[in-house]
Amino acid sequence: MSRRIHRIGDSNDGGGVITTNPTATDVFVEGAEICIEGAIGTGHPPCPIVPVHCGGAWQTVSSGTNVFAKGIRVIAESDIDTCGHVRIGGALNTTMA
Structure with missing residues (x-):
């Protein structure tokens, strides 16, 4: 099964958008830097009730x-x-196994 690569600006199924990688990758897919493990992103529901969903509190995991x-x-x-939210969508033309 091929899966679409995620980039800065892509979101999870809760609406959390990736904003910052832990280090610059210098790798771009379809005009946006790819996302690597440990990236952080925006707050999304149920923040602030459940703090792990707030901006900068959650990270991406491969x-x-x-x-x-x-x-x-x-x-x-x-x-x-x-x-706990799942990465959805991603690059339209770049996938990996």
Whole structure:
């Protein structure tokens, strides 16, 4: 099953948008920097009731892909963030296994 690569600006199923990677990757897909494990993003429901969903409190986590940028795993569709929300969508024309 191929999964779409996630980039800065892509969201999870709770509406949390990736804003910042832990380090610059210098790798761009369809005009946006790819997302790597440990990226943070915007707040989304049920923030502030459940603080882990607030901006900067959650991080992206890879499901164990073998695709890396600067030695860090790349994030893709269906990966689950530390807040429990699932990565949806992503790059339209760039996928990985």
